[in-house]
Amino acid sequence: MGDLMLDVRVEAGALVRGGDVHGRVIVQPGGSAANAAVWAAWAGASAGLVGRVGRDVAGRVLAEALTERGVEARLAVDPEAATGTMLVVLEAGERSMVADRGANARLRPEDLPERVEAGAVLVSGYVLLQEDSRPAALSALERAEARYLAVDAASWPLVEAYGTERFLRDTARADVLLANELEARTLTRREGEAAARALGERYRIVAVKLGDRGAVVCADGELHAQPAEPVAERDPTGAGDAFDGVLLAELVRGAPIEEAVRRACHAGALQVSSVHGWPEVEAG
Numbered sequence: 001m002g003d004l005m006l007d008v009r010v011e012a013g014a015l016v017r018g019g020d021v022h023g024r025v026i027v028q029p030g031g032s033a034a035n036a037a038v039w040a041a042w043a044g045a046s047a048g049l050v051g052r053v054g055r056d057v058a059g060r061v062l063a064e065a066l067t068e069r070g071v072e073a074r075l076a077v078d079p080e081a082a083t084g085t086m087l088v089v090l091e092a093g094e095r096s097m098v099a100d101r102g103a104n105a106r107l108r109p110e111d112l113p114e115r116v117e118a119g120a121v122l123v124s125g126y127v128l129l130q131e132d133s134r135p136a137a138l139s140a141l142e143r144a145e146a147r148y149l150a151v152d153a154a155s156w157p158l159v160e161a162y163g164t165e166r167f168l169r170d171t172a173r174a175d176v177l178l179a180n181e182l183e184a185r186t187l188t189r190r191e192g193e194a195a196a197r198a199l200g201e202r203y204r205i206v207a208v209k210l211g212d213r214g215a216v217v218c219a220d221g222e223l224h225a226q227p228a229e230p231v232a233e234r235d236p237t238g239a240g241d242a243f244d245g246v247l248l249a250e251l252v253r254g255a256p257i258e259e260a261v262r263r264a265c266h267a268g269a270l271q272v273s274s275v276h277g278w279p280e281v282e283a284g
Contacts, residue, residue, distance in 0.1 A: 001050040001112070001140050002033025002124025003104045004066070004075070005084040006058045007237070007277065012091050028277035029065040030086055031104070032154065033124040035238045035278070039245030039267050041070040042279045045119075045252060047245075048072035050140075052103040052111055058083035059103070069278055076111040078103035088237055095236070105132045109139035119252035120176075121146040122244065125154025128170065129162050141173055148205070148251055150176035152244055153183035160186050168202060176251075177203040178244045184208045192216055193223055207247060207261070209240050214265055219257045226261045229269035238277070242267040 007030035012023035033049060040047040049066060053059030053075050062083065066073040084102040088095065107127055121144040128137035128151065141151070151174045153159055159167055164187050171177065177199055179187065184195035184206075192208065193216050199206040200218030207217045214228040246267040250260035270279070 001122065001136070002107075002127045003031035003084060003101065004029070004034040004049060004051045004053060004062050005031035005086045005099070005101075005104070006062060007031075007086045007088060009088045009237075010090065012089070015089075015091055026277075029062050030238060030277060031084065032126060032152070032238075032241050033122065034062070034066065034071075035241030036122055036152075036245035036248075037071045038066070038069045038278045039242040039271075040120075040249040041245075043246045043249035043253075043263065043267070045249035046072075047249075048074055048118075050074045050107075050112055052076045052078055052081075052107045054078050054081055054083040054103045056083055058085070065278070074113065076108070078106055081106050097237075101126070101130070105130060107133040107136040109136050111136060112140055112143070116140060116144040116146075118144075118146050120148040120150060120248040122150045122152065122178075122248060123174075125152045125158070129154055129158040129167075138170065141171065146175075148176050148248060149174045150178060150244070150248055152240075153177065153179040153187065156180075156182040156186040159183055172202070175204045176248070177206045178209075178240075178247075179207070180209045180240055181211070193225070197223060205251075205257075207243070207264075209243055209268070211236070211239075215243065215261060215268075217257060217261050224258055224261055226258075226265050228265055231269045231273040233272045236272050239268040239271040242271040 009026040037047045037049040081103040084104040087098040127133045188195040188198045196208045196218040243264040247264035
């Protein structure tokens with residue numbers, strides 16, 4: 001449950017303030033929750049996305065893209081707000097992003113299915129951490145019936161602004177916490193394995209994503225470290241979402257935690273080494 005965005009990706013050597021430069025512009029589907037759902041489907045899971053789009057061409061295109069990749073699109077159509085858009089600028093090796101969440105920010109509890117049941121339910125932190133959509137996230141966290149109720153921390157500045165104790169309290173019903181290194185540090189004031197272990201006292205499974213150093217997972221009190229696959233990084237956008245979707249798909253499938261984490265890291269590696277956004281076919 002969460003964001004579905006139209007990603008506009010711009011590659012340029014160096015921007016000239018007030019001037020023109022040649023570059024490469026790619027428009028593709030994205031959004032944290034949508035990315036995770038697509039990668040879960042890639043891993044063979046039956047996946048769906050609950051979200052909100054505008055009454056516009058972008059919303060229709062994104063809904064079609066989800067369906068093409070085997071994701072059931074349960075999308076409310078907002079009569080006023082536009083579909084969310086993300087601008088990603090890759091300039092001289094640096095990545096900058098500008099987000100307009102659009103209709104995503106207006107997700108409502110009534111947009112959720114009457115019964116929220118699945119092997120795994122992932123609630124995007126972006127929905128929880130931003131005021132307008134927060135009631136929908138809290139409703140999902142309260143109502144969901146799943147073997148794995150998961151939440152991702154989304155953004156360390158948003159977590160910090162929300163308040164760490166408040167975040168931990170509001171997500172206490174979750175079984176799984178998904179966070180990158182900065183988000184885990186914000187929640188615990190600890191690093192890597194120490195952060196995973198501390199959060200593991202609150203959640204059954206904690207995955208801390210470490211970028212090019214892989215991931216560390218605390219599951220039922222035991223730590224599992226998985227190194228990253230060596231790949232040529234082209235764009236890190238969405239790698240953590242790929243990890244999240246495949247990890248949950250593997251857990252629902254019944255895979256041992258070590259295998260689930262290995263497969264999740266593999267998905268992250270595939271994502272960072274590609275500029276094509278969502279995968280086209282199932283893993284098989």
